[in-house]
Amino acid sequence: MSWAIIADSSCNLRGFQPQAPDTIYRFAPLKINVAGEEFIDDDSLDVAELNRKVSAEESASSSACPSVGEWADLFRSADNVIAITISANLSGSYEAAVMARDMVLEEDADRNIFIVNSRAAGGKLELLAVEVDRYRLAHPDATFNEVTAHICDVEQASTVLFLLSSYENLTKAGRMPKMAGALANKLKIRILGTASSEGTIKVVGPARSQRKAFEKIIATMKADGYSGGPVYIDHVFNERAAQELEARIHADWPDAEVTIMPCGGLCSYYAEEDGLIIGYGW
Template identity: 25%
Template sequence: MTIQIITDSGADLSKAMQDKWQIKVTPLFVHFGDQQYQSEQLSTANFLEMLEKSKRFPSSSAPGPHEYYQAFKAIPGDQSIIHFSISAGVSSAYHHAEMGKNMLLEEEPDREIAIINTKSASTGMILLISETVKKINEGLSFTNIITHIEQRIKHLHTIFVLKTLDNLIRGGRLDKVKGAVAKTLNVKLILHASTVGKIEVLEKVRGHKKATRRFIESIGTCMSNTAHNTLVLTHCHAQERLDEFLTKINQDYHFENILTAETGPVISAHAGQGAIVMSFFSDQPRER
C-alpha cells in the first residue's frame, strides 16, 4: 500500500518540492474585501503589491469540510493518506480537514487517513513533510510513521524574525501606539510557534544585526549537533536577506540538508516583506 501526502498552502512548498515529493496541495484563501483568491493564484510579489495598494488588510480562510472530503476521496482507495494541516491554533483548516476525513470514512470505513495538526506553518510543515518522505522511503508502516511524526512535533521549533511591524499593526495583532513606539526604537520581533501552535513573541531586540544574531543563536541553544539534521528556511520576497542568513548559518553550523522556499500570500500577510522563517528539530521536547 502506498501513501499519499496532502497539505495546505500554509506549508509554502515550492513547486520543485511538490513535484519531487509528489505532494497534493489544498489551497487556502486570501480575501481583499469581497474579492477571494486561492493562495496559488497570487505570487508573493503580486500579493505584496496588492497589499500595499489596499486600504483594507486582507483576511484568510480555509476550505470547507466538503472540499477536504473531495480532496481525500480523489485519492485511490488503496492509498493511505497523511494530511499536514497548518496549526489549529491559527486556522480552522485542521478541524475542517478532520470533518472531511470523517465524511469520507462514513462512506468508506476501510480508508486509512491521518490528519496532522502540525502546530506550525511554513517551514515547520515543510520539515515534517520532508521527514515523512524520508520515513516512507525507509519503508516504515503508516502507523509507525504517524507515531514518529507526532513525536517529532514535540521537538519542532518554528521561529520568525520580522523586518517590519507594519503588517502586524495593519492586521490588528499589534496596538498602533505600541507599534509606533517599537518602530521608533528600531525594535525587531522574533516570534515563534508555541507548543499549542499559536504565534507568540519569543524575544524583542534592538536593531537588525542583533535580531539576526539572536535568531541564528537560537539554533545552537536547542541543538547540540546539526550534522545529521535538516534546517528549513523561507523568506517573504527577500532572497538577498535569506542569502545573508544562510551565509551566517553555514559559518556556525553544519546541517546535512538546508531547504529553502518563499512564503506564500497567507503567511506573507502576517509576516510582512523581509521576514525570515526557520524550523528545525531540537534535541529535547519543547517546554514552551
C-alpha cells in the same frame, strides 16, 4: 497501497515530488480576502500583487481556510494519507480537515487518514512534509501507525521562528499588540518571534540590525538543542537575507541541511515585506 502527503498552503512547498514509492504530494490552498477581493493561494497567485494590495488596504484583511469538501477530495486521492495543517490557533484549516477525514472514513472505513496540527506555519510544515517522505523511503515496510508516530515525534521536536521587519498585517489582524507593532515599525526594529499557543506571535527579542537578529536566531536554536538537522528558511522577496542566514547557520553547524524557498501568499501575508520564517528540528 498508495500514499499521499497533503498540506495546506501555509506550507510553501510547490512542485515537491516525494521519493518514496507510490506517494504523491498535494496542497490545499487557503484564501486571502482583501477589500472584497479573494486571492487563492495556489501556483498561479501573484504574491507581489497580493502584498501590494494588502499594504494599500487600511482595514484588516482576512484569510479563509480550505473547505471541508476541498480537503475531502484530496483525502480520496490515496489509501494512506498524512495531512499537515497550519496551527489550529491561526486558522480553521485543522478543524475543516478533521471534518473531512470523518466524512471520507464514513464512505470508506478501510482508508487511513492522519492529521497533524503543526502548531506553526511555513518552514516547520515543510520540514514535516519532507520528513514523512524520507522516513517512508528509509523504512519501506513501516506501518501507517509507525509513520504517524514518527511524524508526531518530529512535530514535538521542531519549531518555527519568524524574523519580521513589518508588522501592519499582524496588528490589523490582532496577532500582535498594536502598540508594540507601531513602535517596532517606527524604530525600524526587527523582531524575532515564535508561534504562541494562543495563535499570536510571541516575541523572543528585538534586534536593531540584521546581524543582531541572526545572532538571536542562532542563540535560540542552540537553546532549543538544535544540533545540525534540517532547516527551512522561507522568505518574502528577501533571498539575500535567507542566504546570509544560511551561511551563519553553516558557520556553527557545517553539516546542517538548509533549504531556502519563497513564501506563498498566506505566509507572505503573515511575514510581510522582507520577512523570514525559519523551521528546524533537532
